[in-house]
Amino acid sequence: MSPGPGFTGVRQPAFDLLVAGHGRAGEQLGELAGLLYGELRAAGLDPTPALRIREIARRVSAQGADIRRRQRLIRELERQQVAFGACTATGTFFAVPDREAAAEGLLAGDAARRAVRGEAGAIRRLESYAAAGPDDPDFVRAFVGTLGGAGVAGVPGVLVWRIGDALRHGDGAGAERFAAQARRVLTLLSAAVARATDPDDAAFAGDDLLAELVREGRARHTAFGVTYYGYQAQALLWRFGGHAWSRRFMEVAGRDAIAFERELYAGRWQARTGPLGLGASQVALLDLAAMLGTVIPGAGDSGRGVLDALFTAAAPDPATAQALLDHTPAGWDRSTLSYLLTTRLDAFALTGGHASFGRLLQSATTGQDAISARLATELATTVSAHLDGVFGVGDDGELTIADPAGLARVAPLRLPLAAALAARIGDLTDAFVNHGRLGTLPSERLDRLLAFVNRDEAAFDLLVRAHAEHMRAALNTIPDLGSALERGDFDGDGTLSAAERAHLLNRHFTNRIVEEARLFGHLLETRAQALVAAGQDAKRTDDSLRTMVRDSLGLLPLPGATLAGTLAKGAFGDFLTKGHEKLTTTGYDQIAKHMAGTSGMPLDMAYEDLSHNERAVERLTEQMIITTMLTNGMFDDDSVQGRTFATGGDPATIKPIKTMTSDEFRDFLKWARRNSEVSDLLQRARDTLGNTDDARRNLRLSPRRGD
Structure with a gap:
């Protein structure tokens, strides 16, 4: 008689008699084995039978210890009135745990x-x-x-x-x-x-x-x-x-x-x-x-x-977060996520639950799986609907807040939405470059979403970091231009004409830079408009961007990586697969600690003179251009002999950037701008960053009148 696995049914008083009898049996078998062993050895006979009896005695003794333990358990459970015997015609049964x-x-x-x-x-x-x-x-x-x-x-x-x-x-x-x-x-x-x-x-x-x-x-x-x-x-x-x-x-x-x-x-x-x-x-x-x-x-x-x-x-756990949100209960006309973002949204204000809801959203929407993508799109679409009528246009042609209460209602969703968009940064880039959509959202609504989330500096920081990593990854797909340039001698005269070199750079490099710079332009303009609408100075440099430049986000791989062969994986590469801003911060801090330990001071001192966010992004872009060019053999080492940033070998080569001091890096930049296409490439990026027409048109603002 047993209540289930792990329990054994025993009957009293028979069980108490069994315990006592089992103990005596073990002792008696042990004594018998000892006597028999002596007799057999004395007679010169095989003692194996005695050894077998001794083994039986050992097993009986072990069983005795186990049933004595069960007896103690019964008494303890009885004492604490946890277990009560079940009375039957054959005695009282107790369910005893096996362990x-x-x-x-x-x-x-x-x-x-x-x-x-x-x-x-x-x-x-x-x-x-x-x-x-x-x-x-x-x-x-x-x-x-x-x-x-x-x-x-x-x-x-x-x-x-x-x-x-x-x-x-x-x-x-x-x-x-x-x-x-x-x-x-x-x-x-x-x-x-x-x-x-x-x-x-x-x-x-x-x-x-x-x-x-x-x-x-x-x-x-x-x-x-x-x-x-x-x-x-x-x-x-x-x-x-x-x-x-x-x-x-x-x-x-x-x-x-x-x-x-x-x-x-x-x-x-x-x-x-x-x-x-x-x-x-x-x-x-x-x-x-x-x-x-x-x-x-x-x-x-x-x-x-x-x-x-x-x-x-x-x-x-993203899987448990998605189990809650990726579901439509029976009889409901909308998903759980949609319900929480609409019907129930205001209840979070009463309970102070915005933070826990935000963490749930970030966990469920920032992976690279199909469920995360679907939930991220639903989040963006629902918030976009909330923003209808929230923004307006002022007399000066700049963004204003037409419905402060409506904006305040959804403001706690800024950071989780930014994290979801950052995890889909490639789709966001495609929407602006190729006139695509994020789900059903066209670029017009995406710019409005960016103006909403970029009011929060932490959200803006998250998107810029994610896109900086996306740009690094995009530039990493460029083939080795050293050999490509040699093959680019189309007329076979043994040299590359300016036209031939420009064609290769345009095909492999410039177009990629312009494409990536376009989203940066939208991020910058929507951040500026969000600040204007909030009555703040749009011509500012956010501390997060200044710090990115200071710690050379655009230049350095993770400590221990190399720049040889291909562009090393970026500090925030894991962001694209794990999608948590804490992870990106961890990688970012690794770079900062590495630089502090290497030179004791920032590598790129330009961070001190950044006048506003656009200059900071330009500097990040220049860092990435230089890194890619150096990695892909696009600099002519013949003219670096004797330079502070060159190795002492013969022939001299350019030092890895991560080993340069700030003075050496400054000299290297000056040399690179004079002796390569860095300045031209940066100007193309700068032109794209400064072209705010698309973003302003999407926000229904008048064209910019000039700084």
């Missing part, structure tokens, strides 16, 4: 259930299991199985009530102690439930547990007179996660939590837009701590709503 970890899980689950009933000391007992964490799958299954969905909803209720009760009685120290205890217990419970609901985890307890969590999440629960929904309690587990949550959990419980909140508040949300709503704030389902006015340390900026906590749990 001690499972027994510990039973005891932990029992402590949690007792805590829900309000028994003194139960929380302390439960907390004692938090230090080790739910590492053993048997512990997790037994713990969560004993607790059940109702217990998962009940424990947070008790924890939060204790904190609030201490505060109500003026016991601040007690409240702090209870809050710290609550966080440890919630982390234990969170990790256990996360593992038990993950099909890829050895502790997976099956889909029945997921169904129970959904059922109890929608149900009302009561703790010390306080009534709440189960999802309000589960939200605390999501917020204080001790383990990653699975895609399967998000598909079942996560999606249902979103739908449940909508069912609760759809009528009230609709009413607030009517004549009696009077512009009231959009309510949301608060987590249990927020509902009771209690703060548990460590929540960070994850908001106070149930969905804020859910998004905090889902955001670390």
